[in-house]
Amino acid sequence: MVRRTLAAGLVFGIVTAAASTLQAASPPNMLVIGTDLAAIPSLDPAAINARTVSEVVSNLYDNLVQLAPDDMQTIRPMLAESWTVAPDKRSITFKLRAGATFASGNPITAEDAAWSIRRVIKMGQVGATDIALWGYTPENVDKFIRASDDRTLVVELPEPVTTDLVIYSLAGSSLGIIDSKVAMQHEKNGDLARDWLKANAAPSGAYSLTQWRPNDILICEARANYWGGAPAMKRVIMRHVPESGNQRLQLMAGDIDVAQYVGSGDLEALAKEKVVIDQVPGFGFYYIALNMKDPDLAKPLVRRAFQHVLDWKALAQTNMRFAGFPWQSIIPKGMAGAPANPLPGYEFDPALAKKLLAEAGYPNGLKKKLFPAGPVHLQNTEALQASAKLAGIELELVPGEHTPDFRARNFEVLMGNSGARLPDPFGTAVQYAYNPDNRDSAKLGGYYLWRTALDAPELTKLVDQSKSETDPAKRKALFEQMDKIYREMDPSLIVLFQRTDPYVLRTNVKGYFGHQTWSTRWSGVTKE
Structure with a gap:
């Protein structure tokens, strides 16, 4: 039993056994995930707060900051390389990293970040739940969240709030940074590209969307020009495998590398096989x-x-x-x-x-x-x-x-x-x-x-x-x-x-860590 302790006092449990040996079937630079795609009504960050779609969106869009799965208390840089809190605790200033680009090749600017965050508030969908708590409304958000230059984003607080909470919320999958120029090319009747972003993406993250057929398959390709370096997994495929038994069989056959929704009976059986069962505590x-x-x-x-x-x-x-x-x-x-x-x-x-x-x-x-x-x-x-x-x-x-x-x-x-x-x-x-x-x-x-x-x-x-x-x-x-x-x-x-x-992984998959906030990222995944 291997265990990783969290700051919150929770534990990741990993169960391994060696009753049989699985032979890898998918290519060494491809990750195949068996999951339930039925619960994805939209790929728009503003419209999401569920597990599978949050994982997809977290790989299409980078955030200003991020939280590592093994340390949920330490806020780490992502598109923002640094930030400062004003002495009166009523504003946070983020300095964006230089040279980061969207999949389109457009530079990632502070105005893109401001637009993305303001858009979530203006859309008023479920993705706005966390950030709206700090006092932002469609009427005031343009005033309080703004770019002062291409690399500087100012986030003012409409009311007194513990600033760590605000920064934590900016790590959420709904607050990923969208290529505003690409998205707004598809705006219709002032919808802020809502209809287009349901099934398309304007990515800032490590992956671009290649194909999505609801209740069937979702394919993402790694970005060679990603600021963090090209991921080892050149392609990630999510297959719609809603039945637990089918996920188990496909994992054993090597058709999938990760199984996300395996029922208790099949987990009991898999615990006797040479696999990894990563039990990720959630909030x-x-x-x-x-x-x-x-x-x-x-x-x-x-x-x-x-x-x-x-x-x-x-x-x-x-x-x-x-x-x-x-x-x-x-x-x-x-x-x-x-x-x-x-x-x-x-x-x-x-x-x-x-x-x-x-x-x-x-x-x-x-x-x-x-x-x-x-x-x-x-x-x-x-x-x-x-x-x-x-x-x-x-x-x-x-x-x-x-x-x-x-x-x-x-x-x-x-x-x-x-x-x-x-x-x-x-x-x-x-x-x-x-x-x-x-x-x-x-x-x-x-x-x-x-x-x-x-x-x-x-x-x-x-x-x-x-x-x-x-x-x-x-x-x-x-x-x-x-x-x-x-x-x-x-x-x-x-x-x-x-x-x-519980996430079930084949033993040759390394660096895939289920995230307590469902922001699991694929950029660090490798295969042995």
Whole structure:
């Protein structure tokens, strides 16, 4: 067992065994990844926040700064070679590296960086979630984010914010730098090239997009003129292999080098083979989501009943063995404010759940529709469906890709998982404890609390306080307070596991490291 320790107190686990030997089939300068391409509706950085598409976009577009997978606390240069924070902490000035170019050959300028960041805010899609938190709006962003010359970008803060949080957010995959000249050649009706960037790219990163056929294949070619040097993998192919068993078979045959969505049963089998299983801890959780627009689910006793209807201990030994570990807090393990005891009380107890439902006025139980966020969650929803029946809750399972329904509040009960791109407890707190406007018309689909229609002004206020507080002890106390209030309110998001993302690699693949924020980059990958 090889382990790499993270600053956040989490661990990368790598499982290897030598029951058989795999022979490499793909060329030595080509990386083939088996994944699920169905969850990629767009390649536009402004429209993304999911795992697979974030990886693609992170290789098409470089950021100003980056976070290494083995050290999430140290902000490292990328397109910005240096930066300075003003004495009053209200602005950050980035100096871009000289000589970096886009795939088109155009120089990468501070104006391209300003345009890319402002565009994300103006688009107002899910990619804006992190950066918009610092007070930027479509109306003020041109004023606060600007280029002072070709290599100098000034990022002013509309309100007091801990500057490290702002810089962390600029490492997120949605804030990659786009070739504004190329993109704007394809603008239509003031859409900032939204339609064109759905299926095309204007790259600043190590790779260019060659081909993308939705639900089939995505091909990227290495850039010979990349500022960081030409990558060893001249071509990276992502194949649409949604079935876990097929990923396992293709990995064993050498048809793919990396498998990204392998189920627990196939992982158990692969752990006996000569492969690498890299369990990457994520800043997110597996949850049961209850829509409080439903009058039944709006009742606290009903939500409390749902806390006791999943046999999570059984899941921890089966479906979730490689995908997560039991955790019942909205603060990730090892971060400031996380509890010492990760399991404060959501025990599987169908008899208690029945009693709570009866007290809520449902002596004969409830019937609801149950959505998996996507196909990868189907086994967990099936487990919930079975165990909830013991408590008198009949859940009609509706298979499919339901993340869009979740974002639109168009669901009753849903199971899914989250990820955050900030290596700070604020990153998860803003998802699970923040809802600044509970109206449907606000369309704040980036915030999970809004998705479930839970209005929690006290929590929202604490989250706002935490983003400007710089004293470590005070920040820790704020997150502890949030976590306590959250549990006591019978929340609409029942957290049961902290996620890990298993990546299975053939042993000849070196330098491919799954990233906690899904910004896995291919430029350092080699094959032996």
